[in-house]
Amino acid sequence: xxxxxxxxxxxxxxxxxxxxxxxxxxxxxxxxxxxxxxxxxxxxxxxxxxxxxxxxxxxxxxxxxxxxxxxxxxxxxxxxxxxxxxxxxxxxxxxxxxxxxxxxxxxxxxxxxxxxxxxxxxxxxxxxxxxxxxxxxxxxxxxxxxxxxxxxxxxxxxxxxxxxxxxxxxxxxxxxxxxxxxxxxxxxxxxxxxxxxxxxxxxxxxxxxxxxxxxxxxxxxxxxxxxxxxxxxxxxxxxxxxxxxxxxxxxxxxxxxxxxxxxxxxxxxxxxxxxxxxxxxxxxxxxxxxxxxxxxxxxxxxxxxxxxxxxxxxxxxxxxxxxxxxxxxx
Numbered sequence: 001x002x003x004x005x006x007x008x009x010x011x012x013x014x015x016x017x018x019x020x021x022x023x024x025x026x027x028x029x030x031x032x033x034x035x036x037x038x039x040x041x042x043x044x045x046x047x048x049x050x051x052x053x054x055x056x057x058x059x060x061x062x063x064x065x066x067x068x069x070x071x072x073x074x075x076x077x078x079x080x081x082x083x084x085x086x087x088x089x090x091x092x093x094x095x096x097x098x099x100x101x102x103x104x105x106x107x108x109x110x111x112x113x114x115x116x117x118x119x120x121x122x123x124x125x126x127x128x129x130x131x132x133x134x135x136x137x138x139x140x141x142x143x144x145x146x147x148x149x150x151x152x153x154x155x156x157x158x159x160x161x162x163x164x165x166x167x168x169x170x171x172x173x174x175x176x177x178x179x180x181x182x183x184x185x186x187x188x189x190x191x192x193x194x195x196x197x198x199x200x201x202x203x204x205x206x207x208x209x210x211x212x213x214x215x216x217x218x219x220x221x222x223x224x225x226x227x228x229x230x231x232x233x234x235x236x237x238x239x240x241x242x243x244x245x246x247x248x249x250x251x252x253x254x255x256x257x258x259x260x261x262x263x264x265x266x267x268x269x270x271x272x273x274x275x276x277x278x279x280x281x282x283x284x285x286x287x288x289x290x291x292x293x294x295x296x297x298x299x300x301x302x303x304x305x306x307x308x309x310x311x312x313x314x315x316x317x318x319x320x321x322x323x324x325x326x327x328x329x330x
Contacts, residue, residue: 004297007063011273011307015260020064023267024052024083025072030101030139032125034164034197046267049079051287053086055265058296060092064263068097068121072267075104081115088116097121099162103140105147109154119158121189122148126163126170127180134169152184160247161186165207166199174207175214182243189236189247204250208239216241235259263304271300273307 009017025046028036047055056067067087074080075098088096097119098112105122112120126132129141151159161181165171174190181188193201212218221238236247237254248254264272269284281303286296 004294004301005058005061007061009059009062009064009263009301009304011260011304013307015307016063017261017263017304018064019066019068019262020056020059021068021070021262021264022052022056022087023070023072023265024074024080025076026267027076028071028073028101029076029103030073031137032135032164032197033137034135034166034193034199036197045269045284047269047284049082049086051269051284052083053090054287055269055283055296056087056093057090058293058300059263060090061293062297062300063092065092066095066097067093068099070099073101073104074098075100075108080108081111084112084115084117095119097158099123100147101139101144102147102151103143106143106150109147109150113154113156118156119160120151120156121160121162122151122186123162123164124148124177124180125166126173127176128173131170131173135166148184148186152186159184159186161188162191163188164191164193165202166193167202169199171202171207171210175211175216178211178216178241178243178246182241185244187238187245187247189249191249192252194251201252203253204248205253207248211241211246218246221245260307263300271303273303 011017030036056064059067069083069087077083084096084098087093095118096116098117099121100123102122102124105120109120124144125135132139132141132144148161161177163170163174163177165174177190178188190204190207192204193199208218218239218241221240235251236249238245238247240246264274265283266272266280269282269287271281271283273280281299283296283299286299291299
């Protein structure tokens with residue numbers, strides 16, 4: 001009999017899962033209109049630091065090598081350093097990343113790196129305080145900038161600046177965001193707006209044309225270079241500019257599902273096999289019910305057996321059936 005804990009971890013399409021996106025909270029100090037609806041009240045019974053490490057350890061045994069902590073805003077957790085230390089120390093985990101809005105990052109940038117975090121993805125959709133207020137009903141814009149500067153000076157192996165682009169809101173700032181990121185040694189990445197909240201997306205091809213028209217030389221990165229960086233780059237496709245790389249994540253116009261290597265676990269322990277679906281497995285109930293690692297592994301494999309070949313974002317009417325980005329964990 002095959003050991004359920006032994007790699008590889010495959011989904012229904014035979015794709016190998018090596019990347020765990022682990023939400024550690026669905027609460028956030030921002031209320032960005034594309035991510036968190038005003039009505040979002042949050043889940044109960046979030047996993048504690050030991051439960052998060054237990055789940056990650058099982059995934060690591062099954063072949064997960066990269067973990068990203070998401071939210072909500074992960075740095076809201078008062079035990080964030082314990083969480084990162086525990087996960088970074090697990091056998092098999094090669095990369096530990098965090099996606100953060102950076103508003104709490106200034107005092108934590110160095111301690112997080114010392115705790116084992118190898119990469120930060122910093123969310124910054126605009127360089128304008130006024131536009132920030134249009135996007136989010138809460139949050140301190142100056143704290144974001146201080147956090148980004150602290151990260152830039154903290155010695156991380158990789159720093160990325162993520163911007164969700166919305167037509168008529170921040171699409172005119174794309175060249176300025178590239179310059180801002182490259183000046184600080186960050187890789188800017190522009191994300192097509194997904195149908196989880198408000199706003200109109202801007203296709204990646206249009207953004208590339210705009211950047212080139214602004215005077216920024218852009219050349220597609222050779223495919224072999226992107227493949228070599230795939231363990232840490234996720235679904236982004238990269239172009240090269242004089243100041244560094246520029247990434248684009250294009251879930252709508254350049255469907256990234258064919259090479260999916262990701263599993264998602266929400267902050268309450270629900271495993272979600274696909275960002276664009278509702279199928280889930282309640283891993284937290286198994287843990288709190290005394291399940292063994294083998295029983296957890298069996299439940300994980302069963303859930304991934306229902307993973308579809310791709311998301312359904314573009315199907316008519318499907319947006320109304322999706323959970324908010326805050327509820328999924330990104």
